[in-house]
Amino acid sequence: MQAPDKNRLSINTATVRQQWNLKQIIDGCARHDIRGISPWRDQVQALGLQQTAQRIRSNELFVSGYCRGGMFPGVDAQARRAADEDNRRAVDEALALNAACLVLVVGGLPGESKDLAGARSQVRDGLGRLLEYARNVGMPLAIEPLHPMYAADRACVNTLEQANDLCDELGDDGLGIAVDLYHTWWDPKFYAQLERAGRKRILAFHLCDWLVPTRDLLNDRGMMGDGVIDIRAARLAVEALGFTGAHEVEIFSAHNWWQRDPDEVLETCKARHQSHC
Numbered sequence: 472m473q474a475p476d477k478n479r480l481s482i483n484t485a486t487v488r489q490q491w492n493l494k495q496i497i498d499g500c501a502r503h504d505i506r507g508i509s510p511w512r513d514q515v516q517a518l519g520l521q522q523t524a525q526r527i528r529s530n531e532l533f534v535s536g537y538c539r540g541g542m543f544p545g546v547d548a549q550a551r552r553a554a555d556e557d558n559r560r561a562v563d564e565a566l567a568l569n570a571a572c573l574v575l576v577v578g579g580l581p582g583e584s585k586d587l588a589g590a591r592s593q594v595r596d597g598l599g600r601l602l603e604y605a606r607n608v609g610m611p612l613a614i615e616p617l618h619p620m621y622a623a624d625r626a627c628v629n630t631l632e633q634a635n636d637l638c639d640e641l642g643d644d645g646l647g648i649a650v651d652l653y654h655t656w657w658d659p660k661f662y663a664q665l666e667r668a669g670r671k672r673i674l675a676f677h678l679c680d681w682l683v684p685t686r687d688l689l690n691d692r693g694m695m696g697d698g699v700i701d702i703r704a705a706r707l708a709v710e711a712l713g714f715t716g717a718h719e720v721e722i723f724s725a726h727n728w729w730q731r732d733p734d735e736v737l738e739t740c741k742a743r744h745q746s747h748c
Protein backbone atom coordinates (compact mmCIF):
# COMPACT_ATOMS: atom_id res chain seq x y z
CA MET A 472 0.00 0.00 0.00
CA GLN A 473 1.14 3.45 -0.90
CA ALA A 474 2.11 5.46 2.21
CA PRO A 475 0.99 9.07 2.43
CA ASP A 476 3.26 12.06 1.95
CA LYS A 477 4.46 13.13 5.41
CA ASN A 478 4.45 16.76 4.34
CA ARG A 479 0.70 16.66 3.78
CA LEU A 480 -0.09 16.00 7.42
CA SER A 481 -1.95 18.86 9.09
CA ILE A 482 -3.26 19.16 12.63
CA ASN A 483 -6.65 20.66 13.22
CA THR A 484 -6.05 22.49 16.48
CA ALA A 485 -9.17 20.94 18.06
CA THR A 486 -7.10 17.77 18.41
CA VAL A 487 -5.02 19.18 21.28
CA ARG A 488 -7.04 22.23 22.26
CA GLN A 489 -7.79 21.04 25.77
CA GLN A 490 -4.11 20.78 26.63
CA TRP A 491 -2.47 23.62 24.69
CA ASN A 492 -3.27 27.16 23.61
CA LEU A 493 -2.73 28.14 19.99
CA LYS A 494 0.79 29.42 20.51
CA GLN A 495 1.75 26.10 22.07
CA ILE A 496 0.05 24.18 19.27
CA ILE A 497 1.93 26.13 16.58
CA ASP A 498 5.22 25.55 18.39
CA GLY A 499 4.30 21.88 18.93
CA CYS A 500 3.59 21.31 15.23
CA ALA A 501 6.89 22.92 14.29
CA ARG A 502 8.78 20.90 16.90
CA HIS A 503 7.26 17.63 15.66
CA ASP A 504 7.88 18.62 12.03
CA ILE A 505 4.18 18.65 11.19
CA ARG A 506 3.87 21.20 8.40
CA GLY A 507 0.13 21.92 8.32
CA ILE A 508 -2.23 23.47 10.84
CA SER A 509 -5.90 24.37 10.86
CA PRO A 510 -6.80 26.79 13.65
CA TRP A 511 -10.20 27.74 15.08
CA ARG A 512 -11.46 31.31 15.25
CA ASP A 513 -11.77 31.52 19.03
CA GLN A 514 -8.15 30.48 19.46
CA VAL A 515 -6.99 32.96 16.84
CA GLN A 516 -8.94 35.69 18.57
CA ALA A 517 -7.29 34.81 21.88
CA LEU A 518 -3.77 34.92 20.45
CA GLY A 519 -4.47 37.83 18.08
CA LEU A 520 -4.83 37.60 14.31
CA GLN A 521 -1.57 39.29 13.36
CA GLN A 522 0.39 37.46 16.02
CA THR A 523 -1.07 34.13 14.82
CA ALA A 524 -0.28 34.89 11.18
CA GLN A 525 3.26 35.93 12.09
CA ARG A 526 3.95 32.80 14.19
CA ILE A 527 2.58 30.51 11.50
CA ARG A 528 4.76 32.24 8.91
CA SER A 529 7.91 32.22 10.99
CA ASN A 530 7.49 28.49 11.67
CA GLU A 531 6.89 27.91 7.94
CA LEU A 532 3.59 26.12 8.51
CA PHE A 533 0.78 26.08 5.95
CA VAL A 534 -2.85 26.62 6.92
CA SER A 535 -4.94 23.79 5.47
CA GLY A 536 -8.20 25.50 6.39
CA TYR A 537 -9.70 28.01 8.78
CA CYS A 538 -12.39 26.81 11.20
CA ARG A 539 -14.93 28.07 10.71
CA GLY A 540 -17.73 30.15 9.20
CA GLY A 541 -21.32 29.28 8.37
CA MET A 542 -24.32 29.10 10.71
CA PHE A 543 -26.42 30.82 8.04
CA PRO A 544 -30.01 30.22 9.22
CA GLY A 545 -31.40 32.78 11.63
CA VAL A 546 -34.72 33.38 13.36
CA ASP A 547 -35.16 36.71 11.53
CA ALA A 548 -33.51 39.01 9.01
CA GLN A 549 -31.50 40.73 11.71
CA ALA A 550 -30.02 37.44 12.90
CA ARG A 551 -29.13 36.49 9.33
CA ARG A 552 -27.50 39.88 8.76
CA ALA A 553 -25.40 39.41 11.89
CA ALA A 554 -24.31 35.97 10.61
CA ASP A 555 -23.44 37.51 7.23
CA GLU A 556 -21.25 40.14 8.86
CA ASP A 557 -19.53 37.61 11.04
CA ASN A 558 -18.90 35.36 8.04
CA ARG A 559 -17.33 38.19 6.09
CA ARG A 560 -14.99 38.78 9.02
CA ALA A 561 -14.11 35.08 8.97
CA VAL A 562 -13.21 35.38 5.27
CA ASP A 563 -10.95 38.34 6.04
CA GLU A 564 -9.25 36.43 8.85
CA ALA A 565 -8.76 33.40 6.61
CA LEU A 566 -7.06 35.69 4.09
CA ALA A 567 -4.78 37.17 6.74
CA LEU A 568 -3.75 33.62 7.70
CA ASN A 569 -3.26 32.63 4.07
CA ALA A 570 -5.62 29.69 4.63
CA ALA A 571 -6.33 27.26 1.81
CA CYS A 572 -10.06 27.70 2.45
CA LEU A 573 -12.64 28.84 4.96
CA VAL A 574 -14.48 25.78 6.29
CA LEU A 575 -18.24 26.24 6.61
CA VAL A 576 -20.47 24.46 9.08
CA VAL A 577 -23.70 25.72 7.63
CA GLY A 578 -26.06 25.70 10.62
CA GLY A 579 -29.26 23.85 11.46
CA LEU A 580 -32.80 24.78 12.45
CA PRO A 581 -33.05 28.35 13.77
CA GLY A 582 -34.74 28.86 17.14
CA GLU A 583 -37.76 26.62 17.64
CA SER A 584 -38.25 26.02 13.93
CA LYS A 585 -39.24 22.62 12.54
CA ASP A 586 -38.87 23.79 8.95
CA LEU A 587 -35.88 21.81 7.74
CA ALA A 588 -36.48 22.63 4.07
CA GLY A 589 -36.65 26.32 5.02
CA ALA A 590 -33.37 26.06 6.92
CA ARG A 591 -31.77 24.49 3.88
CA SER A 592 -32.92 27.30 1.64
CA GLN A 593 -31.61 29.84 4.15
CA VAL A 594 -28.27 28.05 3.92
CA ARG A 595 -28.30 28.29 0.14
CA ASP A 596 -29.16 32.00 0.23
CA GLY A 597 -26.61 32.85 2.92
CA LEU A 598 -23.95 30.87 1.14
CA GLY A 599 -24.75 32.73 -2.08
CA ARG A 600 -24.31 36.09 -0.35
CA LEU A 601 -21.03 35.08 1.27
CA LEU A 602 -19.75 33.58 -1.94
CA GLU A 603 -20.05 36.91 -3.72
CA TYR A 604 -17.84 38.51 -1.08
CA ALA A 605 -15.37 35.61 -0.90
CA ARG A 606 -14.98 35.40 -4.68
CA ASN A 607 -14.08 39.07 -4.82
CA VAL A 608 -11.26 38.70 -2.33
CA GLY A 609 -10.19 35.23 -3.53
CA MET A 610 -10.91 33.05 -0.50
CA PRO A 611 -12.33 29.59 -1.38
CA LEU A 612 -15.30 28.44 0.70
CA ALA A 613 -15.51 24.77 1.70
CA ILE A 614 -18.93 23.39 2.64
CA GLU A 615 -18.46 20.69 5.26
CA PRO A 616 -21.32 18.18 5.28
CA LEU A 617 -21.88 16.94 8.84
CA HIS A 618 -23.28 13.58 9.89
CA PRO A 619 -27.11 13.68 9.90
CA MET A 620 -27.18 13.46 13.70
CA TYR A 621 -26.23 17.17 13.60
CA ALA A 622 -28.98 18.24 11.19
CA ALA A 623 -30.96 20.09 13.87
CA ASP A 624 -28.27 22.02 15.67
CA ARG A 625 -25.12 22.29 13.56
CA ALA A 626 -25.54 21.59 9.88
CA CYS A 627 -28.50 20.71 7.70
CA VAL A 628 -26.13 19.87 4.85
CA ASN A 629 -25.44 16.23 5.67
CA THR A 630 -24.15 14.51 2.58
CA LEU A 631 -21.61 15.06 -0.14
CA GLU A 632 -24.50 14.91 -2.59
CA GLN A 633 -26.17 17.94 -0.97
CA ALA A 634 -22.87 19.82 -1.02
CA ASN A 635 -22.36 18.95 -4.68
CA ASP A 636 -25.91 20.13 -5.44
CA LEU A 637 -25.13 23.48 -3.78
CA CYS A 638 -21.96 23.80 -5.84
CA ASP A 639 -23.97 23.07 -8.98
CA GLU A 640 -26.58 25.63 -8.05
CA LEU A 641 -24.29 28.45 -6.92
CA GLY A 642 -21.42 27.76 -9.30
CA ASP A 643 -18.22 26.15 -8.16
CA ASP A 644 -15.93 29.09 -8.83
CA GLY A 645 -14.49 29.61 -5.33
CA LEU A 646 -16.87 27.08 -3.79
CA GLY A 647 -16.11 23.48 -2.87
CA ILE A 648 -16.33 20.84 -0.19
CA ALA A 649 -14.49 19.87 2.97
CA VAL A 650 -14.65 16.08 3.05
CA ASP A 651 -14.57 14.95 6.68
CA LEU A 652 -14.50 11.17 6.98
CA TYR A 653 -16.11 11.17 10.41
CA HIS A 654 -19.22 12.73 8.86
CA THR A 655 -19.31 11.03 5.48
CA TRP A 656 -17.75 7.55 5.67
CA TRP A 657 -21.11 5.77 6.12
CA ASP A 658 -22.68 7.20 2.97
CA PRO A 659 -23.45 4.56 0.29
CA LYS A 660 -22.86 7.31 -2.29
CA PHE A 661 -19.53 8.37 -0.74
CA TYR A 662 -17.26 7.32 -3.60
CA ALA A 663 -19.70 8.27 -6.36
CA GLN A 664 -20.11 11.75 -4.88
CA LEU A 665 -16.36 12.18 -4.41
CA GLU A 666 -16.00 11.46 -8.08
CA ARG A 667 -18.74 13.92 -8.91
CA ALA A 668 -16.95 16.56 -6.79
CA GLY A 669 -13.66 15.87 -8.50
CA ARG A 670 -10.39 17.63 -7.97
CA LYS A 671 -11.82 21.10 -8.36
CA ARG A 672 -14.35 20.87 -5.54
CA ILE A 673 -12.44 18.90 -2.91
CA LEU A 674 -10.86 21.70 -0.91
CA ALA A 675 -10.13 19.93 2.36
CA PHE A 676 -9.83 16.37 3.68
CA HIS A 677 -10.42 15.80 7.40
CA LEU A 678 -9.42 12.58 9.12
CA CYS A 679 -10.21 10.67 12.25
CA ASP A 680 -11.80 7.29 12.93
CA TRP A 681 -15.27 6.06 13.92
CA LEU A 682 -15.11 4.11 17.17
CA VAL A 683 -17.39 1.19 17.95
CA PRO A 684 -19.08 1.89 20.22
CA THR A 685 -19.06 5.70 20.00
CA ARG A 686 -19.87 6.86 23.51
CA ASP A 687 -20.31 10.58 22.82
CA LEU A 688 -21.48 11.73 19.40
CA LEU A 689 -19.48 14.95 19.50
CA ASN A 690 -16.42 14.25 21.59
CA ASP A 691 -15.53 10.60 21.11
CA ARG A 692 -13.77 10.53 17.76
CA GLY A 693 -11.07 7.98 17.24
CA MET A 694 -7.42 8.14 16.27
CA MET A 695 -6.82 6.78 12.78
CA GLY A 696 -6.59 3.00 13.01
CA ASP A 697 -8.69 2.63 16.17
CA GLY A 698 -12.04 2.44 14.39
CA VAL A 699 -13.87 1.14 11.33
CA ILE A 700 -13.20 3.70 8.58
CA ASP A 701 -11.06 2.57 5.66
CA ILE A 702 -9.11 5.81 5.74
CA ARG A 703 -6.44 4.70 3.32
CA ALA A 704 -8.98 3.75 0.67
CA ALA A 705 -10.62 7.15 0.98
CA ARG A 706 -7.29 8.99 0.85
CA LEU A 707 -6.18 7.07 -2.23
CA ALA A 708 -9.55 7.84 -3.85
CA VAL A 709 -9.30 11.62 -3.34
CA GLU A 710 -5.70 11.59 -4.54
CA ALA A 711 -6.64 9.53 -7.60
CA LEU A 712 -8.99 12.41 -8.45
CA GLY A 713 -6.03 14.80 -8.29
CA PHE A 714 -6.43 16.19 -4.78
CA THR A 715 -3.05 17.47 -3.59
CA GLY A 716 -4.13 19.15 -0.35
CA ALA A 717 -3.56 18.28 3.29
CA HIS A 718 -4.51 15.25 5.35
CA GLU A 719 -5.97 17.16 8.27
CA VAL A 720 -6.35 15.25 11.51
CA GLU A 721 -9.32 16.48 13.54
CA ILE A 722 -10.04 14.53 16.71
CA PHE A 723 -12.49 15.62 19.41
CA SER A 724 -11.84 13.18 22.23
CA ALA A 725 -12.89 14.22 25.71
CA HIS A 726 -12.06 10.96 27.45
CA ASN A 727 -8.98 9.79 25.64
CA TRP A 728 -6.78 12.04 23.48
CA TRP A 729 -7.66 15.28 25.25
CA GLN A 730 -6.50 13.63 28.47
CA ARG A 731 -3.06 12.70 27.14
CA ASP A 732 0.26 14.47 26.89
CA PRO A 733 -0.13 16.57 23.72
CA ASP A 734 3.39 15.71 22.54
CA GLU A 735 2.34 12.05 22.62
CA VAL A 736 -0.85 12.92 20.71
CA LEU A 737 1.12 14.62 17.92
CA GLU A 738 3.61 11.75 17.72
CA THR A 739 0.70 9.29 17.50
CA CYS A 740 -0.93 11.37 14.74
CA LYS A 741 2.32 11.22 12.77
CA ALA A 742 2.74 7.48 13.22
CA ARG A 743 -0.90 6.62 12.45
CA HIS A 744 -0.85 8.94 9.45
CA GLN A 745 1.88 6.75 7.98
CA SER A 746 0.42 3.41 9.05
CA HIS A 747 -3.33 3.96 8.52
CA CYS A 748 -3.92 6.85 6.09
Ligand code: ZN
Pocket residue numbers: 615651677721
Ligand atom coordinates in the same frame (compact mmCIF):
# COMPACT_ATOMS: atom_id res chain seq x y z
ZN1 ZN B 1 -13.99 18.50 9.92
